[in-house]
Amino acid sequence: MKILVCISHVPDTTSKINFTDDNTKFDTNGVQFIINPNDEFGLTRSMWFKEKQGAHVTVVNVGGTETEPTLRKALAIGADAAIRVNTPAIDGFSVAKQLAKVVQDGGYDLIIAGRESLDYNGGMVPGMIAGLTNSNFVNNCISLEVDGNTAKVTREIDGGKETVSADLPLIIGGQKGIVEESDLRIPNMRGIMMARQKPLTVLDPINIAPETASVKFEKPAAKGAVKLVSPDNLDELISLLHNEAKVI
Amino acid sequence: MSVLVYIESEQGRFKKTALEVASYGKAIADQLGTTVTAITINAMETSELETYGVSKVLKVNNDSLDAFNAKIYASIIQQAAEKEGTKVVVVSSSVNSKYLAPLLSINLNAGYATNVLEAPVSTSPFIVKRTAFTNKAYEMFQINTDVKILGVSKNSFGIKENKTTASIEDFTPSIPESGIHIESVDKASNKVTIADADIVVSAGRGLKGPENWGMIEDLADVLGAATACSKPVSDLGWRPHSEHVGQTGKPVASNLYIAIGISGAIQHLAGINSSKVKVVINTDQEAPFFKAADYGVVGDAFVVVPQLIEKLKAFKAHQ
Numbered sequence: 001m002k003i004l005v006c007i008s009h010v011p012d013t014t015s016k017i018n019f020t021d022d023n024t025k026f027d028t029n030g031v032q033f034i035i036n037p038n039d040e041f042g043l044t045r046s047m048w049f050k051e052k053q054g055a056h057v058t059v060v061n062v063g064g065t066e067t068e069p070t071l072r073k074a075l076a077i078g079a080d081a082a083i084r085v086n087t088p089a090i091d092g093f094s095v096a097k098q099l100a101k102v103v104q105d106g107g108y109d110l111i112i113a114g115r116e117s118l119d120y121n122g123g124m125v126p127g128m129i130a131g132l133t134n135s136n137f138v139n140n141c142i143s144l145e146v147d148g149n150t151a152k153v154t155r156e157i158d159g160g161k162e163t164v165s166a167d168l169p170l171i172i173g174g175q176k177g178i179v180e181e182s183d184l185r186i187p188n189m190r191g192i193m194m195a196r197q198k199p200l201t202v203l204d205p206i207n208i209a210p211e212t213a214s215v216k217f218e219k220p221a222a223k224g225a226v227k228l229v230s231p232d233n234l235d236e237l238i239s240l241l242h243n244e245a246k247v248i
Numbered sequence: 249m250s251v252l253v254y255i256e257s258e259q260g261r262f263k264k265t266a267l268e269v270a271s272y273g274k275a276i277a278d279q280l281g282t283t284v285t286a287i288t289i290n291a292m293e294t295s296e297l298e299t300y301g302v303s304k305v306l307k308v309n310n311d312s313l314d315a316f317n318a319k320i321y322a323s324i325i326q327q328a329a330e331k332e333g334t335k336v337v338v339v340s341s342s343v344n345s346k347y348l349a350p351l352l353s354i355n356l357n358a359g360y361a362t363n364v365l366e367a368p369v370s371t372s373p374f375i376v377k378r379t380a381f382t383n384k385a386y387e388m389f390q391i392n393t394d395v396k397i398l399g400v401s402k403n404s405f406g407i408k409e410n411k412t413t414a415s416i417e418d419f420t421p422s423i424p425e426s427g428i429h430i431e432s433v434d435k436a437s438n439k440v441t442i443a444d445a446d447i448v449v450s451a452g453r454g455l456k457g458p459e460n461w462g463m464i465e466d467l468a469d470v471l472g473a474a475t476a477c478s479k480p481v482s483d484l485g486w487r488p489h490s491e492h493v494g495q496t497g498k499p500v501a502s503n504l505y506i507a508i509g510i511s512g513a514i515q516h517l518a519g520i521n522s523s524k525v526k527v528v529i530n531t532d533q534e535a536p537f538f539k540a541a542d543y544g545v546v547g548d549a550f551v552v553v554p555q556l557i558e559k560l561k562a563f564k565a566h567q
């Protein structure tokens with residue numbers, strides 16, 4: 001089985017979010033970048049397929065050279081090969097188009113992406129790849145097994161979960177649950193050394209006209225101070241929620 | 249030319265977010281000088297849509313569509329959009345809408361914006377305001393394609409009344425092969441879900457153990473709320489994973505979020521801060537949640553919550 005794990009390179013959640021160039025660009029100054037958490041769950045699951053079912057795992061990112069440390073980290077965790085499509089990630093559609101090309105050229109059986117990236121929270125790339133390559137697609141995946149040419153996938157639904165089966169090639173939008181947090185792997189010294197020897201292929205992008213554009217960012221207005229209510233005066237809390245906030 | 253709104257239903261009844269989608273569609277239709285067409289799939293009664301500005305309903309009824317399937321539903325909405333010559337399709341931010349919309353976007357060659365907060369800032373160029381960076385920023389987002397898809401954030405635009413009369417048309421789209429077979433569904437019935445709830449009552453490690461959740465459920469019952477929890481609580485197995493909210497759990501965009509014994513770590517707040525009004529109950533006045541909350545009670549949950557339940561019962565009885 002050939003697996004492709006799509007890795008988005010995102011600022012750590014605790015990063016300060018600031019913008020430059022008259023609020024048109026994300027300020028990466030001092031920001032620590034990580035493997036998008038939803039992708040890390042999927043990458044970890046792919047290690048299970050590698051170790052138990054002999055799968056070959058490639059990780060891919062669409063981005064500039066600055067994302068290579070993130071790809072190297074994925075290699076250190078255990079992926080066999082990495083691909084970087086050498087173009088900035090402009091919008092969900094153009095990223096999906098680049099990735100669909102990689103999927104088609106590589107003949108992958110299973111494509112693991114995340115339900116959304118932490119940065120722009122688009123939540124559109126995996127579904128778009130599925131649409132572009134006409135593959136089966138399951139989003140919000142919280143469990144994934146493959147037997148021969150068929151996958152069994154559980155997805156989170158409103159108020160519960162649903163288990164489906166689908167033939168490969170299959171694309172999933174993964175999230176926590178696909179593996180548990182305690183299963184996540186920190187690269188060890190051996191992994192980091194081995195990662196240096198593994199292939200990281202840089203591909204030229206295809207030409208794509210983006211469908212959307214980011215015009216400007218704004219930061220939310222500073223929030224007013226919390227109104228404290230004494231624990232001995234809970235009637236006041238109820239009154240505030242009813243009369244002032246109008247939520248009960 | 250009309251704006252097409254996808255009206256989600258569950259067992260034949262509209263979801264509340266669907267009415268927000270209709271209201272939002274009406275606002276865009278007014279901006280563009282056109283009307284709103286709704287597409288419903290296996291909804292029973294559609295007249296309620298006339299309260300929210302819908303002028304035409306394309307009604308699809310087909311037993312094979314009882315279970316949601318993203319590819320099939322996306323194809324149906326595509327066929328409706330093409331038939332209507334639609335330039336703007338509006339969907340919600342539900343799990344199912346977010347599942348089908350990227351497929352629809354490819355089908356229609358339509359640029360897609362998620363987490364949209366308000367009616368478009370301008371329609372030429374077409375610019376909407378959305379959230380990004382887990383609600384830590386707003387993004388002005390331009391869509392350049394002829395057809396556009398907007399996913400509206402829950403509880404942001406709101407449900408707005410606009411009386412109309414609607415024509416109803418039975419619509420029989422062709423149904424593609426799905427490729428996906430449902431094996432089993434495991435779903436708590438008659439419980440308010442976090443996604444649908446107006447109010448969410450959430451508790452954290454401050455509650456000490458799973459045996460103390462009775463009062464959390466009671467509080468949720470009085471308020472008609474869904475229950476949720478912080479990540480350690482579900483990791484410890486005190487509560488089911490489906491209740492875990494935050495960056496790595498479910499997003500919450502309720503009107504009211506009550507956090508009890510939750511410290512307010514940034515990863516927790518990342519998932520809940522699009523809720524409108526936040527209340528914190530915590531013994532530690534220094535807990536970071538007090539910086540994110542609108543109202544706070546510094547106090548012991550085991551004392552405050554039972555009292556709050558009694559007082560809310562009395563309040564509700566007088567309503």
Ligand SMILES: Cc1cc2nc3c(=O)[nH]c(=O)nc-3n(C[C@H](O)[C@H](O)[C@H](O)COP(=O)(O)OP(=O)(O)OC[C@H]3O[C@@H](n4cnc5c(N)ncnc54)[C@H](O)[C@@H]3O)c2cc1C
Binds near residue numbers: 513530549
């Ligand atoms: C990558 C990553 C992702 C994460 N994702 C999430 C996520 O999605 N969701 C999430 O919730 N967390 C997430 N976390 C964990 C997060 O950082 C916090 O550890 C977690 O939210 C803390 O949970 P808590 O508030 O229940 O527990 P604690 O931090 O232990 O807080 C308990 C609180 O209860 C209060 N308390 C104690 N006794 C009482 C009492 N009797 N009455 C009232 N209050 C009391 C204490 O003062 C304290 O503030 C993530 C962490 C990482 C690193």
Ligand SMILES: Nc1ncnc2c1ncn2[C@@H]1O[C@H](COP(=O)(O)O)[C@@H](O)[C@H]1O
Binds near residue numbers: 007060116121123
């Ligand atoms: N630039 C990128 N390179 C590779 N994969 C990506 C990229 N952007 C997004 N993805 C994948 O698509 C998922 C959803 O991203 P998004 O649609 O941006 O929210 C991520 O979790 C990744 O798996």
